[in-house]
Amino acid sequence: MLNYFSLLDMPAAVDLDRALLDLQYREQQLRWHPDRFAAAPAAERQQALQRASLLNEAYLVLKTPLRRAEHLVELLGDGSTQTVRLPIDFLEQQLTARESLESAAGVRDRQAVEALRRTAETAASECWSRLREQIAEHDLRSAQISLQELQFLHKFVEEVERLEERWLDS
Amino acid sequence: MVLFSIAEPGQGSARQVVRRKRAVGIDLGTTNSLVAVAKEGRARVLPDAHGNRLLPSLVRFPEDAVPLVGNEALAADGGTLVSSSKRLLGRGLSDINYPLPYVLQAAEDGGMVQIRTEAGLVSPVQVGAEILKALAGRAGDALGGSIDGVVITVPAYFDEAQRQSTQAAARIAGLNVLRLLSEPTAAAVAYGLDQQLTGTVVIYDLGGGTFDVSLMRLDQGVFTVVATGGNSALGGDDFDRVIADWLLQESGQPCGSKEDYRLLLQQARVAKHQLSTADKARVQVGSWQGSLDRLQLERLIDPLLDQTLLACRRVLRDAGLQVGDISDVVLVGGSTRTPRVRERVKQLFGREPLSSLDPDEVVALGAALQADVLVGNKYGDAALLLDVIPLSLGIETMGGLMERIVPRNSTIPVVRAQEFTTFKDGQTAMSLHVYQGERELVSDCRSLARFDLRGIPPMVAGAARVRVTFQVDADGLLQVQAEELTSGAKNSVVVKPSFGLEETQITAMIRSSMESAALDKAQRSLRERRVEALRHLEALHAALQQDGATLLDEDERGTLERAMRELDAATVGTDARLIETLTEQLNSLSRDFAGRRMDAGIRAALAGQQIDAIGE
């Protein structure tokens, strides 16, 4: 499968140097953007179009931490799309958190919502540490689990943010 | 610059050079249009023969005669005068919910509206083509030859149908479009290259008929559009309209004919312009007389400005930025001359907005700079523009829901694929309906295209794997492809928006345009010959004045001057061949003189004297 890290000439890792990423993206776009081929034959233009589109996609994935981690885990598993089973206690925690969020939202309890957000964020940051180690040790199975947990937590935080935004707007 | 290649001995004449390409930027505006050219990183607007820089976006369609454009259209009588046609591009009749001083008619196929004129039904695309032709002609005259390529600007918020219509207009006008460029992006190029502006910049662009806001990062030759928003049906025309409505209401006069309404709008516009400097403007409707003051104007236009500021806030939110992160705000578009607009923008962003480049011209200047790059005249320190799509693209899924495939503000070009499956056992075809918009239900989004994928082998529901690929190119134009992965059945469409034009319609318009263009071409060739002849005459005249007395004897000078007079007389006539022949003749006659000037130049140089320029 296509490796976005090598496409942008970046080391494949959970954490990356954003300034370097921006620089690499820029250099590559300066070379491949279709505007550079405005007067070129159709075949070259088509090639530039595809290459530039790919660069945009790679840049988007690499600059978004969660999508970058997803890509890294995909690369680790060489594109296999096996589903993993999350630990039952994690799922239970999530269920409880969601119920608490709903009831806190119903009564507009801002403090409770903030507390839920902090808990989720702490859990996420622990998850990130685990994921870093698991990827370093090429432990695909565990990395897939951590990643899925992260996706759950990320969605939860997003929901909290949407809720807070609605409160701000009204 | 011109590039040379090495020739064989004795053949290295000037014919070896690669001609510098002529490329221009065109701002096809709702109220006014203009054309600009760039050379070595500096852009300038090209005026017409009378020195007018703006071309009013007006086209008059008289019966049995060629359409008139701009001031000529305004000055003439008879036939329908079409204004603000940009707002009709890619739009159906039901989209137009405001009065216009001419009559619209729904297209037979339910597509783009048409305009009733004395010359028959006319598409807004044809109106645009006439304006583009006029501008290209102006540019050709100024640059001494036909135009190799153009960059045409469109509002960032233009959707697929509106972009395609703009491109179609250019094709009908016989222009080679290097790129469709968003207006705010073009303005940013002008500020970024001409004024060396850097940082995170908001471009607030309020034109005659459209409002755009773009948030851009300008950084060492790479200009990135971070987020964009706006309203493709809100602009200075709406200011005129609310003023006109207020006038009717105040005066208690009935709204008369279309022509009356046009005059009323004109008066509203004049009053609006007066209030940019004065505190009060006199107005008159029929026998009623009154005045409009600034406060009342503000009350009338504030609700419209609120909409623009709301769009600004939304763009900030899309970009995840606060007002404090913005380093500059740039004003673009003639409507930003209204003091209230400036005031409200300043209030929102807490800083004085920039307008050091003429807000009417800045878009065309930026387009010209980019055109010069794209045509290949300039390369090294050229700016790279990374633009985004203004509206999300997706397809309809079960229950009339919009499944977003490319979200808005995605950097273009972009390719995105998503897999879908069949929902019935044995289903062999799938209908794909492409939409553009931000709402959850497709009924609230704009339909772009519909096509079928056939030849799916019969399988149980959910077993087929249909991959739908959206490709948006650097112009923001969409192509959709669908492929069934297990069987390889494939179908793709270059999206022809529902309110766009069919290829056959475009072809027919090109044909009719070409018929009238045969005449055009003869005129063009005549114009080119004239321009060339006049340039030669001018150069020779200057040379004679400088060195004629010292380097030529009386006879020689007499012969040259006679040939010059002959050519000069021919340029007033209409015989292109004669002008060409006489130009050639003058050329050979003056070759000897040019040689002597060169020798004299060398002697001067060897004597250590200053060589001075005599200008082109």
Place this chain on the structure above:
Amino acid sequence: MAISLTENAAKHVAAQLAARGKGVGIRIGVTTTGCSGMAYVLEFVDQLNGEDRIFENHGVSVIVDAKSLAYLDGTEMDFVKHGVNEGFEFHNPNVKAECGCGESFTV
């Protein structure tokens, strides 16, 4: 008095001379064109003329006749790529005005 090539230009000239298989260098000159303008001449040289001056640049011989030299003194020739076009370009300090296309110039 001198005429120079950039290293990049010299590299391209050397390559083109090699591909051609003969020639002692390149000639840069000026010729009159039109009514009052001048244009550059750029060609291979197989045989030298009496009035020629030779300038060595990065191993390439640039040959200029005395007449042209007055207009070309201080000129640098570069090899550049503009979009899809590539070729040689002259930077001539004597030029005060160029025609719109840069094909001809006046001093």
